Amino acid sequence: MPPFLFWFFALMTLGFGAGVIINRSPIGSALSLVLSFIGLSTLFLSLNAYFISVIQVLVYAGAVMVLFLFIIMLLDLRAEERRKINVVAFAGGAAVALALFVQVYRIIGALGAARQAFPPLRSGNTDDVRRVGLLLFANYNLPFQIVGVLVLVATIGVIVLSKRELR
């Protein structure tokens, strides 16, 4: 990926990621989240992870759709936009964020691996969907089944939580 495209999409990811928090309207936040995910998926693309990149858009676009319905259904949008900024809470949040940033920066700076350049990506004709499939069904068969159980639990949870309207 040419550097200017990388910078463009990296800034897009971060910018819209910030937009999720900064936006006053929850709908704006949700849309920023989608755009941030799209930026992220192009970054995956630049790492030759095509499958993950396209799944990122496919699954999260659907997931954010749910968030959308949630916002429209449950939140009072006008009240959300009217809410004033609490200066003390804002300053506290900024301080915590800054502390976290400094911490992460120091830890990564202390690592030896962080000072070396990354090895170049193995180039060549890698069909990554095939590789994911081969690995998933050869080495990670049990985790795969456990994912199935997790999704099952989530399914039942969703139904139980909205049970009041159902039979």
Added chain:
Amino acid sequence: MLSEYLPVLLHIVVAIGFAVSALLVSVLLGKSGRTNRTKDTAYECGMVPQGEAQPRFSVKFYLVAMLFILFDLEIVFMYPWAVVYRETIGADKTILWSMLSFVSILMVGYVYALKKGALDWKN
């Protein structure tokens, strides 16, 4: 490999350009008429708008969206499975049974949803 994706980017940029320019041309060429108060009210078949503009709706729409994500995840796992199926099935049948068990686990949830009437919109 990555260069295969450059045309996709170009295509999306062209698509965005097309949509935006269509709107722009319409703004430039469109005649503007007189405005009045009734023109600015919501359309409700000629009646004066009643009540809330965005009524509450059934929780079922939300439920369907949640179930969609969960089953979408299942389908996503099926793509790599389908791609490698043909080349591995000759040597080892495990791949068929492993997917069958994965889907059976999820079908428990599906049957539960059906029995609970989560997918029944009649009432």
Added chain:
Amino acid sequence: MDYFLIGTSLAKIAGLLAVVLGIMNYSVYAERRISALIQDRLGPNRVGPAGLLQPIADAFKFLLKEDFTPGHVNKFYYWLAPCLAMIPAIATLAVVPFGSTLFGVPMVIADINVGVLYVFAIASLGVYGIVLAGWSSNSKYPFLGGIRSSSQMISYELSLGLAVIPIFLVAGQLRLTSIVRFQIEHGWMIAPFIGDWTNIGKWLLAVPMLVSFLVFTIAIFAETNRLPFDLPEAETELVGGYHTEYGSMKFGLFFLGEYIAMITGSAIIVTLFLGGWHLPLPSWHGGFHWAVVNGSAPGWRGIIGGIFNIACFFAKVAALLFIFIWVRWSLPRFRYDQLMRLGWVFFFEIALVNIFVVAVIVAYISK
């Protein structure tokens, strides 16, 4: 930077967009004429010979109308929504192979290894346009239409995703050009009459493929909000659905976006199930066999071959569009509970069982 790649890509994008926009305009005209034929009316026949210039007049009307934004809407999202409805419809065309080669350049804008998933990913973004339109209009009918539509589209996306898996079980690739190549060698997915056509296993596979094809096609009907699945804009209950508060080109983008989505959907069906740009021609060079016409022949024969392939592709798309229109004027609309039941119970189960039928056939019978 590869300037040759960029140049040819831009040329292909421009060409494809011109053809698709042309088909879009004339499919609106065809819809009106065919519906008139079915209902024993005349249809538009005043502008130009047999009304053939009607689409151009319509386009100008869209552009010249007052560009009105009602006062009660949420302005930014109100303007964003039509764009979001149009862009995914066009963007999905990027991976569809619409011809073999022309002047040695492959006739597909981007030949990527996750082709089908790209289509689904971009198409799933199309829901946002509709929901945003419904929400930002701040009005009851659009709101209900938008909510209904989002539920319908995501429900049928499941059947759509499940119905294509048998193809990948057989072809072992997600790349759309590879699927077309597979069909050229082994016969079309639903009619494997070329290649080793005496192989019983192949014909056995064609049966679940036909089921897949039907489920996929019907799900595409639902995804593009066409009758009998046009509940989001059911005019007897919801006026115009999510675009009730829209006018001029903003409405035009919704309206035309729907037609482009129809064309894209047909193009995907053709590519996955009906052999893509391939049309077998009978040939008698030392006995009967099926000849493959493509753009690889030297000189003018290659150019004619390439153009022939592109024509084949769009002819198949046009045939499917005709079916879209025909169905619209033949079937009544579903009720909402029937629609959801059909998607979640009937198609979902059929598509899922179908996958394992194909898997077992591939594993035990057809080597």
